[in-house]
Amino acid sequence: MTIENLEFSRRQAQEAQKKAEADAAKAAAQNTNLSKFMNNLESRIYAQLSLQLSNAMFSDGSTSGTMAFQGSTISWIKDTVAGTISLTVIDETGNKTDITVPMGSFKF
Numbered sequence: 001m002t003i004e005n006l007e008f009s010r011r012q013a014q015e016a017q018k019k020a021e022a023d024a025a026k027a028a029a030q031n032t033n034l035s036k037f038m039n040n041l042e043s044r045i046y047a048q049l050s051l052q053l054s055n056a057m058f059s060d061g062s063t064s065g066t067m068a069f070q071g072s073t074i075s076w077i078k079d080t081v082a083g084t085i086s087l088t089v090i091d092e093t094g095n096k097t098d099i100t101v102p103m104g105s106f107k108f
Contacts, residue, residue: 057085058103078103 066075071092087099
């Protein structure tokens with residue numbers, strides 16, 4: 001039984017080492033200058049889309065809007081009587097998230 005235990009332990013150690021090497025390679029690939037640049041660019045694009053949506057909801061006089069984005073649908077309706085904006089996000093699997101935002105000015 002001792003030989004079996006030694007062989008099992010050796011196999012476990014080899015598998016753990018392979019996993020560690022694969023994880024290290026994945027981390028190194030994500031740490032390249034190109035990867036950092038692409039992540040930064042993607043973040044800025046999302047921020048710009050968020051800004052455009054926010055401007056449409058609060059500033060440009062529109063009362064509703066819809067945007068399809070990466071399989072999700074984002075729609076909003078402004079209720080001037082209630083003073084709110086209802087934002088609905090439906091993802092590609094049909095999950096729905098509703099958010100109600102007050103239209104008043106935000107002050108901190």
